[in-house]
Amino acid sequence: MTADNLVEFQNVSFSYGKRPILKGISMAVPRGKVVAIMGGSGCGKTTMLRLIGGQIRPSVGAVAVDGQRVHELDADGLYQMRRRMGMLFQFGALFTDMSVFDNVAFQMREHTDLSESVIRDLVLMKLHAVGLRGARDLMPSELSGGMARRVALARAVALDPMLIMYDEPFAGLDPISLGVIGNLIRRLNDALGATSIVVTHDVHESLEIVDYVYFVSDGVIVAQGTPDEMRASDKPFVHQFVHGEEDGPVPFHYPASAYGEDLRLGGKHA
């Protein structure tokens, strides 16, 4: 492991029960960069983030964060490490029984001894950064999808983490919110001097803002490179993904028996 990489996957495999999800993934996320993990729905992107956060353990290999193997940490070590990570969940996962302000203040109150007046200033700064200082007294149920995502973003960076993880930050957003979130991801990363991992299937939006891309399919990394290399790539998988074609290496059909046989056109069953 080189010190330049904040996160490293070292030949990681993972299965849910008997079902293999990841099959020998090796990848590196250099410090200070914004790296995208792309792949179709269900290919194991969220699983990779859970491995980094130590919520699940690899069955083979190891995930290292800042030089420490995550699955070898004890409960205290894991919690220490998580304090330096921020994660934006797929649907925000805001605490529904707390106001926007209290959501962002949550970790400060749990993990620091800061006075309420200092917390107030910090929370307002974070909310200002995502443009929602005026929404501090709203409850999560009163927010639009894009606003909720921005609040979750402010909450994820509340303690100025060294690593920020985004799970599908663009899913279900209108085009304007899409651009806003994309720019925020880039700006927050650079302003905090953090490292970011963006998990997404939204190619165009993410190619605009990231430094490097890994393509995951069927549990392995099938392609990687800078956004420009990806756009120019003639690998069939990358081409299909970047250009949104329906059929290609990723089949349109879920695996099934032959169509004719299913419709019982073979004569035998008829």
Place this chain on the structure above:
Amino acid sequence: MPSRFVKGVRRIGHRTINSLLRLGVASRFFVLVLLHSGSSFRRPHLIIKELFSTGVLSLIIILVSGLFVGMVLGMQGYDTLQRYGSEEALGVMVALSLVRELGPVVAALLFASRAGSAITAEIGLMKATEQLSAMEMMAVNPIARVVAPRFWAGVLSMPLLAAMFSAMGVFGGYLVGVKLIGVDEGSFWSQMQSAVDFQQDIVNGIIKSFVFGVAVTAIALFEGYDAPPTAEGVSGATTRTVVTSSLAILALDFVLTAFMFRGEG
């Protein structure tokens, strides 16, 4: 092809093992809640907030039900007692029924269906919307931060609610017996005072409602925490909370009564 008999036995075996497994998981959860309760006591405002929501949620239904149960007791009790010419004992009958049995049991049943189901639904939804996962990723233990305060709030509010139920019930019995039917007011209260024993009746009633509070709240929290993170999962868990905790209340009541009042009289 196994016979139907073999299949039946196999199914019973499966069910038994699954229930035992779940009971084991539930016990482990309960121990974890107790182990992680320290932080709730260091930050009592977390418990107070939950005390407010669970207690206040159930307050109206408890008070109204207590009043009606007491009024019915007043009528039925008078009807029976006057046959033996001892209608002044009405106060004793109403008070003892309430303090020993109906207060703790009915209040706990109402608490299970009102607050218990709400707790399960809330925790289940927090899980389904990844709020608990998010908390873990923020290095905050959801059992310590979300579950334990709700547990202690439920345990503390149950005896208070049962006491209010009994008080309202006695008032209801007084309204019907004394004000409506015309039992002598003086003997209604004085017989009640002399016949209700603090240790034997009041303390035992409080112990009962404390035990019911532990059972209902623990079941409600476990069902929510264990619910499959889907809409059907949460609604099924909510139903199970009400059914399981009602059965637990009635079974525990039998056991506790057998221990507390055996050999008396």
